Structure formats: structure tokens, C-alpha cells
């Protein structure tokens with residue numbers, strides 16, 4: 001099995017400096033997989049020519065990102081083979097079929113989950129489940145983390161049903177990374193765990209709304225919570 005590359009990126013930085021190369025992201029996540037000959041590499045970071053985040057609503061920006069992402073993959077792979085013991089005869093098994101954008105359009109809902117809600121482990125009467133991920137802010141060249149006080153707090157926030165309900169469009173529920181959140185709130189609750197929670201709640205709420213011939217905004221939240229709990233969802237009401 002190859003030796004683990006330095007995840008701090010220091011070795012990469014030194015190697016890059018020697019050759020006058022630059023890598024857009026300082027840290028690299030290089031992890032072994034279940035199959036002992038496979039390693040997962042999470043290392044690219046994409047941005048616009050003006051230094052801002054890539055605009056996921058702009059087709060030309062997405063195309064440019066696809067090309068730049070592949071360029072970064074080849075450059076980092078070249079570094080791995082050249083500089084990291086055990087990787088000299090490695091080869092690429094797979095790369096993502098499509099560019100992934102963490103943050104693009106979001107709705108403005110009846111409630112907007114904020115970074116402060118995440119850091120203060122906020123409670124909401126209309127909880128549909130919990131988020132336990134901290135603020136994960138992807139800034140130019142790096143990833144910054146902000147955590148709730150642990151163990152001084154319970155370490156998770158409620159996700160309110162209202163963040164799935166658009167302010168101005170009836171009969172629509174929006175779950176996942178485009179639900180109603182601020183930039184900072186979304187940096188936490190866009191991760192898969194919170195997206196699962198929102199998806200489960202949106203599906204259940206849609207069923208209740210249809211069964212009662214109601215708009216999703218008007219369903220009885222207690223009924224939604226009871227149905228979710230019955231199906232095993234943790235609403236996070238037992239810990240303050």
C-alpha cells in the first residue's frame with residue numbers, strides 16, 4: 001500500500017515551489033478506500049477568472065470550470081506519481097462525470113437558516129430533523145471551519161420546516177442545498193446528512209398536503225413531526 005501523502009499539503013507546496021508550480025487549494029484530502037489499491041483524492045478548487053467563486057448559473061462558467069477541473073486533476077496526479085512514494089505506477093480509475101457546485105441558487109423561504117443558528121445549535125418548534133455539521137466555508141485556496149461549542153452544547157441544530165417553503169410560490173417544497181439558508185447556514189446544512197433530512201420531510205409533507213387537499217405551508221406541523229418520528233427521524237427535541 002502506498003505511504004499516505006502529507007495531508008497538510010506541505011510536501012506538495014515544497015515540490016510545487018521547486019518546479020514553479022502552483023496548486024489552487026492548499027490542503028489535499030487523499031484517503032485509502034475499502035479496496036486497498038484505491039485512494040480517493042479531493043484536491044481541486046475552482047473559481048472564476050476574477051477570483052470569485054464559480055457562478056453555477058452561468059453555462060460558460062460551468063464549461064470553463066469543467067476544463068479547469070480536469071487540468072487540476074492532471075497536474076495533481078502528475079505530482080502524486082512524481083513525488084509520493086508508492087504512487088509512481090498509479091493510474092486514474094475515475095473522475096467525476098460532471099462539475100459539482102456546492103452553492104448556487106436558493107429559495108427565500110419562510111425561514112432562512114443562518115450561520116448563527118448552526119453555531120448556537122438553534123431549536124425550532126417546527127423541527128424536521130437535525131444538522132450536526134459545522135460551518136464549512138470554502139474560501140480562495142482553503143477551507144475554513146467554525147464549530148459550535150462542543151462539549152458545551154449539544155452539537156447540532158434543528159432544521160425548521162419553514163426553510164423548505166418558498167415565500168411566494170404555493171404548492172412547492174424545496175429540499176437540499178437550494179433550501180432557504182444564508183451563505184453561512186448553507187455552508188453547513190448543504191451536506192448530505194441535512195439534505196437527507198430535508199428530503200424525507202419534503203416527501204412526507206407533500207403526502208400530508210395531498211391527503212388533506214392543503215397547501216404544504218398549511219399542513220399541521222405536529223402531524224408532520226409525528227409521521228417523521230414514526231419513520232425513525234430524529235427530531236432532536238430531547239436534548240436542549
Ligand SMILES: Cc1cc2nc3c(=O)[nH]c(=O)nc-3n(C[C@H](O)[C@H](O)[C@H](O)COP(=O)(O)OP(=O)(O)OC[C@H]3O[C@@H](n4cnc5c(N)ncnc54)[C@H](O)[C@@H]3O)c2cc1C
Nearest residue numbers: 099100101102103175176177178189190191192193195199
Ligand atoms: C464537490 C462537492 C463535494 C462535496 N463533498 C461533500 C462531502 O464530502 N460530504 C457531504 O456530506 N456533502 C458533500 N457535498 C455536498 C452535498 O453532496 C450536496 O450539497 C448534496 O448532495 C446536495 O443534495 P441535493 O439533493 O440538494 O442535490 P443533488 O444531490 O445534486 O441532487 C439533485 C438531483 O436532481 C437531479 N436532477 C436535476 N435536474 C433534474 C430534472 N430536471 N429532472 C430530474 N432530475 C433532475 C440531479 O441529476 C441530481 O441527481 C459536496 C458537494 C460538492 C459539489
